[in-house]
Amino acid sequence: MGRDRKFSTFDLFLCTKKLIIQTGYEGFTIGQLATQLNVSRAAIYKYYQNKDELLLDFMIEEMKNTLKSFSSIPEELPFLEKVNTLLQKIFMYKDLHLILGIQEVIPTKGAPLLEGKKRHLSLMHRELYKPLIHLVQQGKSEGYIEMDLPNDLLLGFIFQSISIPNHSGMDTEKAFFYTKKLILNGILKNK
Template structure:
């Protein structure tokens, strides 16, 4: 009977996410990961062949959670749905910045990396289509200004995700405040 692994794949990906957030893509490496996991470095290679596979799998795992939460949003009221989507995005705001590093990963390293990166790209498209649909309905229902093009509204909306929560508010309050500022502005 073989020796039990000291950590699960889920624990490995949790630690990968933590280390990516702390060190960025360039500062992350397998040795660093193994230093933060209890067990032999060789256990990592039972799950993934290299850094690129680990990072791509970690990114895919996060985007799967975002897609699941975004898909669960009730779209019957498009403005409420947009506010809920913003909260979903804010919950993963730190990792959102790292998803920008997906283009740094060499998709040619393995089939697994290429497939995970393709999934991430398709997921972004799914989220974009959902936002376009909700913004279109919000505009049709008269909730948004007609003089601002939808791509501009979406761009500013999506960039709210990167706003630092300097007041350390709970995420639901923070995303609500961001949504209110986006929708109503800062004027009196």
């Protein structure tokens, strides 16, 4: 029943991603989003009560996809290979880090709906970090990683490094190759 939709949720989230990365939370407007989708603003408000709900739903979807991808690392692989595949995945989802930063800025204004979605997000957040922490722990006990490095700093380091702005337009593969090298071995040569 009913008329055909002019835009899919998929399109909507795709545009949302593009815009939120470009402009940040405060700069993001439903107006821009509507223009990109060739619909009126009100059409979007048919599906989301407000901007914040839309953004949170988008983030949850983004998180779901990332989570699915991250949870499929074979447990048996040797440490260095696991690290490699994981870094590759983090590299593919490099925007996630930026997106999750935005989540902290969204005001809930005491609305239970929004508060619930935020809680959901931070739960998934922890879920996402679990395999990473686990891997770091493995690395430490197998002697690959210095014991005294704090886990959260280490993870922060990885996420932060992964999103080095590729301003010079290097091709993605090369960028990943060098980034990985830097994360694993730092800037100094292993003498």
